[in-house]
Amino acid sequence: MKAIVRGASGSPELRNVAAPVPAENEVLVRVHASSLNDYDLFILGRPPLPARMLGTFLRAVSASAPPRVRIGGSDVAGSVVAVGSRVESFRPGDAVFGDVSSFGFGGFGAFAEYVCAPQAALLPKPAGMTFEQAAALPQAGALAMQGLHAGGPLRSGQKILINGAGGGVGTIGVQVAKLQGVEVTGVDRASKHKMMRSIGFDRVIDYQQEDFTKSGKRYDLILDTKSNRSLFAYLRALTPGGTYVTVGGQTATLFRMLILGGLIRLLTGKRIVVIKLKQNAFLSDLKECFEAGHLAPVIDGPYKLSDWQDAFRHFSAANQEGKVILTMV
Numbered sequence: 105m106k107a108i109v110r111g112a113s114g115s116p117e118l119r120n121v122a123a124p125v126p127a128e129n130e131v132l133v134r135v136h137a138s139s140l141n142d143y144d145l146f147i148l149g150r151p152p153l154p155a156r157m158l159g160t161f162l163r164a165v166s167a168s169a170p171p172r173v174r175i176g177g178s179d180v181a182g183s184v185v186a187v188g189s190r191v192e193s194f195r196p197g198d199a200v201f202g203d204v205s206s207f208g209f210g211g212f213g214a215f216a217e218y219v220c221a222p223q224a225a226l227l228p229k230p231a232g233m234t235f236e237q238a239a240a241l242p243q244a245g246a247l248a249m250q251g252l253h254a255g256g257p258l259r260s261g262q263k264i265l266i267n268g269a270g271g272g273v274g275t276i277g278v279q280v281a282k283l284q285g286v287e288v289t290g291v292d293r294a295s296k297h298k299m300m301r302s303i304g305f306d307r308v309i310d311y312q313q314e315d316f317t318k319s320g321k322r323y324d325l326i327l328d329t330k331s332n333r334s335l336f337a338y339l340r341a342l343t344p345g346g347t348y349v350t351v352g353g354q355t356a357t358l359f360r361m362l363i364l365g366g367l368i369r370l371l372t373g374k375r376i377v378v379i380k381l382k383q384n385a386f387l388s389d390l391k392e393c394f395e396a397g398h399l400a401p402v403i404d405g406p407y408k409l410s411d412w413q414d415a416f417r418h419f420s421a422a423n424q425e426g427k428v429i430l431t432m433v
């Protein structure tokens with residue numbers, strides 16, 4: 105089968121590799137669509153030195169183990185073609201979707217014509233949801249939902265700001281947040297504002313023109329996908345008792361937040377939360393939102409597997425609106 109793998113030089117390449125075979129609790133899925141996430145680019149890139157040393161050590165002590173082919177791809181939407189002997193939830197022909205990433209020795213693999221995944225990583229895809237829409241939801245949706253829940257239940261009238269709002273997390277997050285009667289401001293570049301308003305943002309801010317942390321406006325919840333400002337700038341933009349929650353951004357800033365979060369809570373009453381992705385968290389809630397007509401994933405593309413380099417370039421330049429989708433059929 106064709107798959108996007110980590111090449112010998114530590115950059116992604118399209119290659120022919122052996123199709124996977126499902127273990128007893130796994131499902132073999134014919135992949136129709138996947139979407140791009142930072143995790144996938146990380147997995148397909150040159151690993152950091154400690155991970156390379158560990159890999160060399162493991163290969164040295166287990167001489168029989170062949171070098172592993174690392175295939176990227178977290179989000180999958182496709183059709184079941186075979187199931188392991190202990191799989192009870194799915195049958196061949198079922199349409200499924202989910203996030204198959206994990207940082208164990210298995211996981212990922214959705215940038216391929218076939219992928220194996222544990223049955224617990226998949227949900228039945230609703231008939232009215234396209235494979236492209238289904239591939240857009242799992243990872244970005246989980247991060248958005250984990251982030252929106254981090255400050256407790258949303259309450260009508262609250263003011264929320266999403267920083268980096270025109271990407272995967274923001275475009276899902278706003279649609280779910282609006283169901284609770286909150287006011288949502290989105291920060292992203294001006295070219296994305298029309299799309300952002302169309303999916304529910306009440307206010308939009310161009311980060312190239314305005315620093316939202318200096319405007320004097322305060323928010324009950326800030327959901328950040330970029331974490332590119334100082335911790336104190338974020339605290340300034342929170343209401344008393346407000347919550348700042350980040351799903352990603354500059355590593356040094358995230359470390360500072362992890363270390364200082366408890367002390368800040370004690371001193372100011374404001375909460376700082378760094379989210380760790382829980383694969384497929386809230387996916388059934390998102391599915392219900394979609395089925396009720398409250399959620400329409402924003403699709404960028406789709407790109408065919410043969411055009412994967414264009415998709416990767418587009419994603420790496422962060423020009424995308426919503427989720428960049430890759431289709432395998």
Ligand SMILES: NC(=O)c1ccc[n+]([C@@H]2O[C@H](COP(=O)([O-])OP(=O)(O)OC[C@H]3O[C@@H](n4cnc5c(N)ncnc54)[C@H](OP(=O)(O)O)[C@@H]3O)[C@@H](O)[C@H]2O)c1
Nearest residue numbers: 142268270271272273293311329351352379380381422423
């Ligand atoms: N916590 C975890 O366990 C975990 C797991 C997986 C992924 N992640 C992280 O979660 C995040 C996923 O977010 P996502 O999928 O929504 O990302 P995304 O699709 O890349 O969207 C980010 C948006 O931010 C915009 N942006 C760029 N610079 C900005 C700035 N200075 N101010 C405001 N907006 C700016 C980008 O637009 P332009 O660049 O075009 O302006 C883009 O629209 C990533 O940071 C990822 O690394 C975390």
